[in-house]
Amino acid sequence: MANPNRIPVLEVRGASKKFGAVEALRDVDFEVYAGEVVGLVGDNGAGKSTLVKIISGVHEADTGEIFIDGQSVTIKKPRDSIDHGIETVYQDLALCDNLDVVANLFIGRETTKGLPLKGLDRLDEAAMERRALDILQELHVKIPSVRNIIASMSGGQRQSVAVARSVMWNSKVVLLDEPTAALGVEQTNEVMHLIEKLRERQLGVVVISHNLAEIFDITDRVIVLRLGRRTATFDTKTSRPEQVVAAITGVA
C-alpha cells in the first residue's frame, strides 16, 4: 500500500505541539493513502489524540505542515478540516439522542427546498431520508428504521450512524478515535465491516485503537507513536503483534 510513487491523500510533515512545558508531539510525520486503513497506536500520552486533533482542527500545531493530495493546506479550526474533506468520528460520536437517524446524518448540513430564506428555508425530509437509506445500504449498516431516534439505538448502531455520517460529504479521509472501545463483540464486528467498506470506497482511514488484535484485523499499516515521536511503522501483513507491542512500550 505504501507505494513510494503514490501521493498520500493526507500527509503531515514535522508536526510539533507543546502544551506548556509538555512536549506532546515532536517532529512527527504521518501519512495515509487513499484506499488504505492506517492504525495509529501508542501508549497513553504518546500523542495519538494530539495528532488527530491537529488534523481535525481542534488544535493548531506549533510547527509542521499538512498536505491534502500533495497540496499544502492550512487547518486552524474544525471547519477548515471538514472543508478539506477530513471527517473525524470522535469517541463521544457527537450524535443528538433526541433526533432520528436521518436528522443526525444531516446535522448542520440539512437539505432544504423552496425559497432560500436564511434559516427559515424548508427541510426536504424526503430527499434526506432517501440519501440516508442509500448511504446506509451502501455501507451495509443495519438499522431498524432511519426514523428511530438515536436514544433508542445500541452502541454499535450509533457508531455506525456516526461513521456513515463521515462518508456522506465527499470526504477523503476519515479519522476514527477508538471506534470500538465501548462495543461488544458483535457490534465491534459490524464496525469492522464498516471500516472495510470505507476502504473499498477509496477513503483514507485512520483508526486509533488500543486493541492490537483489532488493529491487525483491519489495518494495512500501523504507525507507532511513543513519547510524542513516531518510532516505528509496520506493514500489517508482514509483521507480528509482538513487534508492535515492543515498539509501543519501547522494549527493544
Added chain:
Amino acid sequence: MELKTTRPKHWLDRYFHSIQTSDFGSMAVVIGLVIIGVIFQFANKNFLTPLNLTNLMAQIAVIGILSVGIILVLLIGEIDLSVGSVSGAAAAVMAVLITNYRVSSVAAILVAILVGFLIGAMQGFFVGKIHVPSFIVTLAGLMIWQGAQLFILGDQGTINMRDPFIRSIANTLIPPWLGWVIGILAVIVVALTVFRERKNRQKAGLNNPVPSMAISRLLLIAIAILGAVALMNFDRNQVPNGKPIQGVPTSVFIFIVFIVIFDLITRFTRFGRHIYTVGGNAEAARRASIEVDRVRIWVFALCSGVAACGGIVAASRLIAVNYGSGGGSLLLSAIAAAVIGGTSLFGGRGSTWAALLGALVIGSINNGMDLLAFPSSIKLMITGIVLMLAVILDSVSRERRKRAGKG
C-alpha cells in the same frame, strides 16, 4: 442488508409502537385532560358547557402565548424566568406610548414587541456568548424588567386602555361563519400538506405509512379543529331573548396562531432543526459548524418577543395596564404549562402544542375548582402536584431512554 423497516404487522401495532416511543407524553396529557373533564363534570354540570369551555380557553390564552415562547427556550435546554416581567414591561411601553405620547396603537404595539425582542436578544447574548447560566440571566431579567415596568408606568399606577383597537384585540368574537371558514381552510391545508408529503415520499421511493393511518390521523385533526369551532360558535347567551353571544374569541385565535407559526418553524425549517440539535447536543451542533450562540440568541429574542405579544393581549383583556401586569402566577403557570404539556426540561424534546395541552390542564383545574368554590390554597396545591407529576414523568422517561440506549 435489509433496510426497510422491520415493521410490526398490523397498523394498530405500529400505532401503539408510536405512542410508546414519541407521542407517549402528549397522549398521557390528553388522557389526563379527559379524566379532569369527567371529574369536574360530575361535580358540577356547568363545567363541560360551551360557555364555560369558551371562557376557559379565553382564560388560558395569555398563559399559553407566554408558554409558546418558553417552549422554544426549553427546547434548547435553557430556561427563561423573565417572560412575565417582559410581558408587563412591553405592555407598559405600549400603554404609555398611546396615552402619554399619542402614538398610534399599531405603532405602539410594534414598538412594544420590538422592545421585547431586543430584551430577549440581550439576555440571549449573555447566555450564548458570555455563557452565563440562563437561570441567572433571566432571574436578573425578572427583577430588572419588573422594575422597568414600574418606572415606565410612573405615578399613574394604572393606565386604562381607551383605544378601541387595543380593546378589540382580545375581546372580539370572530363571527361564526368566519370561524367555520378558517376552521375548514385549516383542515384543507393540513390534508393537502399530508397528501403532498406522501407524494414527495413516493417520488423519492420511500415507504409511506399505510393510508388508513394517515386518514385516521387527519380525521382526528379535523374533529379537533372543527369541534373547537363548533363549541365556540354555540350561542352562549344565558339571558332569555337576549342577543346571541357566539364565536371564537380573538384571544384564543391569537394563541392558536402563535402555536401554529412556531410549530411550523420548529418542525419544518432549518432554524427549527438547529433548535432541536442545540437542545439535544450543543457540542455536536458546534462541531457540525452550527452557530450555536446565534441560535441561542434568536431563541431568547423570539421568546421575549412572544412574551411581549402576550403582554399586549393581556392588556387588551384587562383593558388596562397596571403594576401587577405580567406579575402574580403568570410566569410560573406559563412554565408549568410547557412542562405539563410534555416539553422536556432537559432540552430537545417537545412541541409548541404542549402550550395548549399544558395550559388546558392548568386552566381546567383552576376553572373547575372555581366552579366548585375551592379556595386558592387547594388550587395551588393541586396545580403543584400536577406539575410535579409531569416533571417526574419527564425524568423517568429520560432515564428509561438512557437505559434503553445502552445495549
